[in-house]
Amino acid sequence: MSENSRMDENDNDKKEVSQEKMFTLKKWNAVAMWSWDVECDTCAICRVQVMDACLRCQAESKKDFYGKQDCVVVWGECNHSFHYCCMSLWVKQNNRCPLCQQEWSIQRMGK
Amino acid sequence: MSTPARRRLMRDFKRLQEDPPTGVSGAPTDNNIMIWNAVIFGPHDTPFEDGTFKLTIEFTEEYPNKPPAVRFVSHMFHPNVYADGGICLDILQNRWSPTYDVSAILTSIQSLLSDPNPNSPANSMAAQLYKENRREYEKRVKACVEQSFID
Ligand SMILES: [Zn+2]
Ligand SMILES: [Zn+2]
Ligand SMILES: [Zn+2]
Numbered sequence: 711m712s713e714n715s716r717m718d719e720n721d722n723d724k725k726e727v728s729q730e731k732m733f734t735l736k737k738w739n740a741v742a743m744w745s746w747d748v749e750c751d752t753c754a755i756c757r758v759q760v761m762d763a764c765l766r767c768q769a770e771s772k773k774d775f776y777g778k779q780d781c782v783v784v785w786g787e788c789n790h791s792f793h794y795c796c797m798s799l800w801v802k803q804n805n806r807c808p809l810c811q812q813e814w815s816i817q818r819m820g821k
Numbered sequence: 822m823s824t825p826a827r828r829r830l831m832r833d834f835k836r837l838q839e840d841p842p843t844g845v846s847g848a849p850t851d852n853n854i855m856i857w858n859a860v861i862f863g864p865h866d867t868p869f870e871d872g873t874f875k876l877t878i879e880f881t882e883e884y885p886n887k888p889p890a891v892r893f894v895s896h897m898f899h900p901n902v903y904a905d906g907g908i909c910l911d912i913l914q915n916r917w918s919p920t921y922d923v924s925a926i927l928t929s930i931q932s933l934l935s936d937p938n939p940n941s942p943a944n945s946m947a948a949q950l951y952k953e954n955r956r957e958y959e960k961r962v963k964a965c966v967e968q969s970f971i972d
Contacts, residue, residue, distance in 0.1 A: 754920035
């Protein structure tokens, strides 16, 4: 058994040597674009959980004592979800989902 | 007073500190969270290697629905950087998405240093040398790298 494994190792060594000469890595650029995982239900625009009020509503809540503003969640046909507040501001300038660039159309709204 | 834009920038800053991308750093200026200073380190195996390039990022209250204004303070020689330091990069203009944050902006600019786009030049001399005389291009870039240590 030990002989066998030694044989294998030798084989591997030979393979590695021949592979080494086939190519050398000259340039390696790792580019990482980052985005929130949609599964965790964070609004990718304001970075707050969609179940909580968006940053805009949070910022305004201090001066607004007339009951809680209803900050709802909106789902697109692409299944991406955002705060309705966040998304309604964005679609005014570009009617595309900011995560997948598909034409934005509302699938449903709610909590 | 804390506006949505300022709150978002606080989150950006927290993420930048907790999960810093390699080769870039940034922080708001002391008295104004709407203006940031940032540094991009020249990517390895590019003529920009070893350079420390300073930038300023200016946000408006419309952030993140509108992109910030980003410019190099350090002198740059790059096909997509204007003489005044302004950057020609699609994601900072018409391909902006409100899901980007400061980390994404800085890493995108860093990758622009590695992969210039000579077809939409902001510096036509740099674009021409990049396409036709790579050795001279690299010489001019290396001069910027050396200058970046001083300023
Ligand atoms: Zn939101
Ligand atoms: Zn809201
Ligand atoms: Zn989508």
